[in-house]
Amino acid sequence: MSGKPVTSKPVYGYLMDEDENFIIDEEAAPVVKQIYSLCLAGNGPTKIARMLTEQEIPTPGTLEYRRTGRTRRYHPGYECKWAANTVVHILENREYTGCLVNFKTTTQSYKCSKIIYNSEDKQAIFENHHEQIIDKDTWERVQELRKQRKRPNRYDEVGLFSGLLFCADCGSVMYQQRYQTDKRRQDCYICGSYKKRTADCTAHFIRTDLLTAGVTENLRKVTSYAARHEARFMKLLTEQTEDGSKRRNAAKKKELEAAEKRIAELSAIFKRLYEDSVTGRISDERFTELSADYEAEQKELKEKAAALQSELSKTLEATANAEKFMKVVRKYTSFEELTPTLLREFVEKIVIHESEALDGKRRGKLRRQEIEIYYSFVGKVELPD
Numbered sequence: 001m002s003g004k005p006v007t008s009k010p011v012y013g014y015l016m017d018e019d020e021n022f023i024i025d026e027e028a029a030p031v032v033k034q035i036y037s038l039c040l041a042g043n044g045p046t047k048i049a050r051m052l053t054e055q056e057i058p059t060p061g062t063l064e065y066r067r068t069g070r071t072r073r074y075h076p077g078y079e080c081k082w083a084a085n086t087v088v089h090i091l092e093n094r095e096y097t098g099c100l101v102n103f104k105t106t107t108q109s110y111k112c113s114k115i116i117y118n119s120e121d122k123q124a125i126f127e128n129h130h131e132q133i134i135d136k137d138t139w140e141r142v143q144e145l146r147k148q149r150k151r152p153n154r155y156d157e158v159g160l161f162s163g164l165l166f167c168a169d170c171g172s173v174m175y176q177q178r179y180q181t182d183k184r185r186q187d188c189y190i191c192g193s194y195k196k197r198t199a200d201c202t203a204h205f206i207r208t209d210l211l212t213a214g215v216t217e218n219l220r221k222v223t224s225y226a227a228r229h230e231a232r233f234m235k236l237l238t239e240q241t242e243d244g245s246k247r248r249n250a251a252k253k254k255e256l257e258a259a260e261k262r263i264a265e266l267s268a269i270f271k272r273l274y275e276d277s278v279t280g281r282i283s284d285e286r287f288t289e290l291s292a293d294y295e296a297e298q299k300e301l302k303e304k305a306a307a308l309q310s311e312l313s314k315t316l317e318a319t320a321n322a323e324k325f326m327k328v329v330r331k332y333t334s335f336e337e338l339t340p341t342l343l344r345e346f347v348e349k350i351v352i353h354e355s356e357a358l359d360g361k362r363r364g365k366l367r368r369q370e371i372e373i374y375y376s377f378v379g380k381v382e383l384p385d
Contacts, residue, residue, distance in 0.1 A: 001124055006102045011095050012060040013133050022100075022130035029133050031057055035090050036134050039142050042162060042340040045091065049082040056080045091146060094125075097139045098132035101125050137324055141376065145344060159189075160340055161211065161350065167191040168353040168372070170201040176208075189352070204352050206369060211350075214371055216338045219346060222381050226329045237322035237378050256308040259301045266298045321377040328376065348374045 005020060013032040014022040031052070038048045058066070059082055061073025075081070095101055102124040105115045134142075145163065165174035172192035179186045187208035193199035226233040270291065277287040328345050335342055355369035375381055 005100055011093055013096060024131055028063060032090060032096060032133050035087060036138060036142055039091055039145060040341045040344050042344060045084040045087040048087045049084045052082040053080055091142055096134040097136045098130055099125055099127045100129035164347060165189050165350050165352055167201060167204050168351045170199050174352060202354050204354050206352055212338055215373060218373055223329050225383050227333055234322050238318045252308050252312055256305055259305040263298055263301050266294050269294055324377045325375060346375055348376045
């Protein structure tokens with residue numbers, strides 16, 4: 001609890017000096033950065049492990065053996081054979097952001113040596129303990145991507161939009177499909193519920209090339225506007241994230257104050273009711289009846305006040321989230337093509353609507369399809385005309 005590490009062996013990517021300080025391991029740290037970059041590019045732990053193995057990068061156990069002679073995690077003959085769970089451990093370890101995490105594990109008792117991983121509330125976390133290898137925004141983005149399953153398709157590829165597309169009607173993730181003949185090949189995405197017949201939904205079919213063109217065009221428009229009018233863009237993002245004008249926020253504050261005032265009044269009423277019940281001025285039945293009504297009202301008001309407080313707190317987060325998004329914009333002032341890394345840094349999710357015929361015919365050739373793009377940190381961005 002003093003802020004000193006409880007381990008004598010830091011996580012892969014760091015070394016420990018004589019004063020028990022974590023210092024960056026110049027040989028291992030670039031591998032950690034590469035693993036995070038590969039994850040941001042849409043690759044899962046199994047594929048990342050295979051790529052590291054193909055590059056013949058020594059595993060953490062091999063590196064430790066070569067330096068210290070310890071054989072605990074060393075496997076002769078498999079010096080560069082990376083395991084998926086090793087990659088997962090690196091991707092989920094917050095110590096790469098520069099913080100020290102003590103009490104990550106425990107045991108059931110002194111009789112049982114089985115390791116149990118502690119929840120975050122049972123850990124001791126010390127920020128800015130050592131130099132970071134991965135910045136906090138990247139780490140958090142990777143954790144979000146890790147929640148989305150991105151399995152390679154049968155062509156051993158991870159689709160450009162895998163894990164990012166969702167059906168507008170049923171909320172299911174969209175699956176990649178490929179139709180290939182001797183003459184042509186067509187990639188597309190369709191609704192997962194429709195594909196698996198798990199819910200009554202339509203295909204929401206969209207071609208990958210058209211989707212790529214639409215997302216690229218919107219992304220270029222947003223980044224171009226942000227680069228040319230940064231101050232105006234920051235204000236726009238803040239107002240949109242706040243979900244309303246200052247007048248609406250003022251109304252919410254007034255409503256919150258009224259709710260808190262009534263909650264305080266009800267507490268005073270409870271106290272008087274209890275005194276009246278004790279002194280016999282009202283019967284026990286009457287006390288029970290009145291107190292139940294007031295308790296129900298107070299409970300409802302507390303829930304309402306909590307919701308209002310949560311909405312108002314978003315106002316404070318709006319500027320910070322806008323700045324986080326601008327950091328990504330500044331990183332990619334221009335780009336040639338839509339890469340997996342760029343896409344996942346900018347976009348949180350994309351919602352696909354069913355296409356509609358413009359000529360009124362069920363299978364008309366002229367169709368329109370709406371795509372909703374939710375950007376990282378700021379959600380939907382609506383630029384002025």
